[in-house]
Amino acid sequence: MRITDDFASIHNYYERPVMQAIADATARxxxxxxxxxxxxxxxxxxxLPPRYIxxxxxxxxxLTEKERAExxxxxxxxxxxxxxxxxxxxxxxxxx
Numbered sequence: 465m466r467i468t469d470d471f472a473s474i475h476n477y478y479e480r481p482v483m484q485a486i487a488d489a490t491a492r493x494x495x496x497x498x499x500x501x502x503x504x505x506x507x508x509x510x511x512l513p514p515r516y517i518x519x520x521x522x523x524x525x526x527l528t529e530k531e532r533a534e535x536x537x538x539x540x541x542x543x544x545x546x547x548x549x550x551x552x553x554x555x556x557x558x559x560x
Contacts (some may be wrong), residue, residue: 466470467491473518473519474516474518475516475517476503476509476515476516476517477515477516477517477520477523477532478509478512478514478515478539480510480520481535481536481539482505482509482512482539482542482543483505485508485539485540485543486501486504486505486508488523489493489512489543489544489547491526493495493547495551496550496551496554497554500554503546503550504543504546504547504550506546507538507542507545507546507549507550507559508542508545508546509542511541511542511545512538512539512542513548531550553557
């Protein structure tokens with residue numbers, strides 16, 4: 465067994481909730497090209513602190529309701545910012 469096999473399950477907790485928030489918000493940004501959604505994901509994730517976990521339950525099980533609400537708010541704010549940022553960059557490129 466290679467040592468990297470042991471690390472395959474480690475990921476940033478925020479990846480899944482941010483991807484879901486982007487999927488949920490896409491309809492509000494119909495003018496944004498679909499091929500720019502990975503850029504939205506990168507911008508949003510870069511606005512959040514990394515939280516590396518091995519299993520989803522490792523974090524979720526130990527969170528209080530207040531912490532869950534704060535995480536949800538942070539994800540929503542990061543995704544909104546990312547959509548607006550990428551959309552603005554797309555508009556600037558179209559003009560220039």
